Amino acid sequence: MTTDTDTVRVVPVRHYGRWATALLVVGLAALFLRALFDSPNLEPGTIREYLFKDYVLDGVVTTLWLTLLAMVLGTVGGVLLAVMRLSANPVLRGVSWAFIWVFRGTPLLVQIIFFGFLGALFPRLTLTVPFTGTILFDKPTSVVVTGTVAAVLALSLNEMAYAAEVIRGGILAVDDGQTEAAAALGMSPALTLRRVVLPQAMRVIIPPMGNETITMLKSTALVSIIAGRDLMTAVQTVYQNNYKVIPLLFVAAIWYLALVSLLSAGQWLIERRFGRGFARGGVR
Amino acid sequence: MTVTEQTPVTATRPMVRAQDVVKRYGPIEVLKGIDLSVAPGEVSCLLGPSGSGKSTFLRCINHLERIDGGQLSVDGELVGYRRHGEKLYELKAREVARRRRDIGMVFQRFNLFPHLTALGNVIEAPIRVLGTPRDKARAEALRLLDRVGLAEKAGNYPGQLSGGQQQRVAIARALAMHPKLMLFDEPTSALDPELVGEVLDVMKGLAADGMTMIVVTHEMGFAREVADSVAFLDGGVVVEAGPPDEVLGNPRHDRTRAFLDKVL
Numbered sequence: 340m341t342t343d344t345d346t347v348r349v350v351p352v353r354h355y356g357r358w359a360t361a362l363l364v365v366g367l368a369a370l371f372l373r374a375l376f377d378s379p380n381l382e383p384g385t386i387r388e389y390l391f392k393d394y395v396l397d398g399v400v401t402t403l404w405l406t407l408l409a410m411v412l413g414t415v416g417g418v419l420l421a422v423m424r425l426s427a428n429p430v431l432r433g434v435s436w437a438f439i440w441v442f443r444g445t446p447l448l449v450q451i452i453f454f455g456f457l458g459a460l461f462p463r464l465t466l467t468v469p470f471t472g473t474i475l476f477d478k479p480t481s482v483v484v485t486g487t488v489a490a491v492l493a494l495s496l497n498e499m500a501y502a503a504e505v506i507r508g509g510i511l512a513v514d515d516g517q518t519e520a521a522a523a524l525g526m527s528p529a530l531t532l533r534r535v536v537l538p539q540a541m542r543v544i545i546p547p548m549g550n551e552t553i554t555m556l557k558s559t560a561l562v563s564i565i566a567g568r569d570l571m572t573a574v575q576t577v578y579q580n581n582y583k584v585i586p587l588l589f590v591a592a593i594w595y596l597a598l599v600s601l602l603s604a605g606q607w608l609i610e611r612r613f614g615r616g617f618a619r620g621g622v623r
Numbered sequence: 624m625t626v627t628e629q630t631p632v633t634a635t636r637p638m639v640r641a642q643d644v645v646k647r648y649g650p651i652e653v654l655k656g657i658d659l660s661v662a663p664g665e666v667s668c669l670l671g672p673s674g675s676g677k678s679t680f681l682r683c684i685n686h687l688e689r690i691d692g693g694q695l696s697v698d699g700e701l702v703g704y705r706r707h708g709e710k711l712y713e714l715k716a717r718e719v720a721r722r723r724r725d726i727g728m729v730f731q732r733f734n735l736f737p738h739l740t741a742l743g744n745v746i747e748a749p750i751r752v753l754g755t756p757r758d759k760a761r762a763e764a765l766r767l768l769d770r771v772g773l774a775e776k777a778g779n780y781p782g783q784l785s786g787g788q789q790q791r792v793a794i795a796r797a798l799a800m801h802p803k804l805m806l807f808d809e810p811t812s813a814l815d816p817e818l819v820g821e822v823l824d825v826m827k828g829l830a831a832d833g834m835t836m837i838v839v840t841h842e843m844g845f846a847r848e849v850a851d852s853v854a855f856l857d858g859g860v861v862v863e864a865g866p867p868d869e870v871l872g873n874p875r876h877d878r879t880r881a882f883l884d885k886v887l
């Protein structure tokens with residue numbers, strides 16, 4: 340049998356259904372955007388006016404460092420909790436389990452309000468040297484745990500519980516043979532964790548921790564309930580005065596979207612870095 | 624059970640001495656009293672059917688498993704314990720780690736660190752455990768990689784190497800700690816047949832250099848050619864041990880004979 344490729348015409352599969360659905364979706368999106376811009380209450384001018392106002396920018400900065408601080412503290416605490424949960428010591432295992440149980444088992448909003456009103460539970464924070472009565476530190480709770488401190492406390496303690504589970508999963512995903520090989524080389528358990536297990540667990544840990552960071556960025560909006568000075572608090576303060584709720588929500592949304600996009604780019608870079616040596620990891 | 628005292632190498636104390644070693648997993652007794660002695664410089668091959676306890680015994684030697692009975696010593700020191708007067712004190716994790724430095728181990732599935740290059744795998748423990756300066760560790764690692772024929776693969780990650788190359792890196796990694804004893808747990812069993820030879824050649828070189836080696840293997844050719852002694856394990860005991868031509872050529876026990884009939 341011979342085939343003359345010059346005369347044979349190749350007809351690719353025609354995806355009529357694909358074209359139809361694409362058209363439908365584009366049409367619907369266009370309708371929605373038109374409705375949006377036709378609305379007299381969108382007020383693009385107002386959005387533009389407030390987008391770069393200094394107190395909005397202050398809110399953006401607060402939201403950013405609140406996110407980063409909560410994530411750093413949350414990750415460090417998460418490693419600690421994860422190692423405790425995997426430890427041979429039943430007391431450490433139990434404490435870690437209880438911590439995670441409480442902080443994953445109650446809404447973040449409840450935790451934020453709780454820390455915001457900590458003074459109602461413990462009116463004064465006092466630190467004394469045991470058995471001597473010498474007072475090292477004694478202040479009203481409301482002075483120490485300001486709105487910002489309460490926000491950091493609630494966000495990072497909550498994050499620790501989630502990070503612990505992500506990190507524990509990552510550690511468990513590393514093959515036992517790795518720990519064994521490290522042990523056979525005379526590496527201590529701590530060194531093995533740091534140099535062999537965690538770097539490999541990273542590959543598994545980073546994608547969900549990237550999502551955790553993005554979720555955290557948006558969760559910071561919840562601290563507006565205790566006047567956490569974040570982006571959402573700033574925007575709320577404005578619209579509670581001028582009633583331009585929709586334009587100001589757009590201001591907030593635009594900033595959150597921009598920050599999340601930035602974080603996603605960072606996540607991509609970090610994933611590439613820790614994929615080294617693995618077949619599907621990007622750079623090889 | 625046979626206590627092996629046949630080694631002609633030296634009259635000094637054995638490198639490894641196992642006396643009535645027992646290991647249980649829960650109610651199951653996996654090692655039921657292993658007796659074995661390996662002299663310095665000796666190459667000892669462990670043979671036996673799957674599940675006979677070869678890996679378990681090897682892991683007991685560097686205390687990856689704790690023994691439940693009998694005595695096991697490496698170079699005159701009890702594995703996992705310190706003797707002080709009449710009492711035995713169990714070693715702390717740090718002390719166990721210190722003793723493991725001197726015992727190299729090579730695994731069936733290589734267990735290289737996938738996030739480090741071949742060179743990174745070899746220099747990791749010397750730098751972090753022994754405190755060798757990086758430059759010195761590097762130079763020595765490159766020398767070892769050259770010795771196993773992989774000088775030009777130093778910058779490759781394990782995932783970019785063939786099984787035989789990975790296993791040779793694993794051997795170099797173990798040698799970088801200057802071990803006085805090398806344990807091999809079926810080092811060629813996970814390899815494609817055409818890659819077995821390159822790993823065995825490296826091991827033969829090591830044996831020729833006088834390294835004390837305990838090798839769990841199904842490579843009868845290697846055992847016959849390189850081993851000073853062969854021990855046949857079955858059901859958690861050493862059924863028969865002696866020079867390779869005796870155990871392999873003229874086995875005294877039915878179980879040994881049955882096993883050899885199957886593998887040869």
Ligand SMILES: Nc1ncnc2c1ncn2[C@@H]1O[C@H](COP(=O)(O)OP(=O)(O)O)[C@@H](O)[C@H]1O
Pocket residue numbers: 648653671672673674675676677678679680
């Ligand atoms: N961690 C473990 N828990 C329970 N049983 C085990 C464990 N490791 C090994 N065994 C059992 O011990 C026996 C000996 O295993 P092993 O030493 O791996 O044999 P070999 O290496 O000779 O094939 C087997 O029956 C195996 O199922």
Ligand SMILES: [Mg+2]
Pocket residue numbers: 677678679808809
């Ligand atoms: Mg085995």
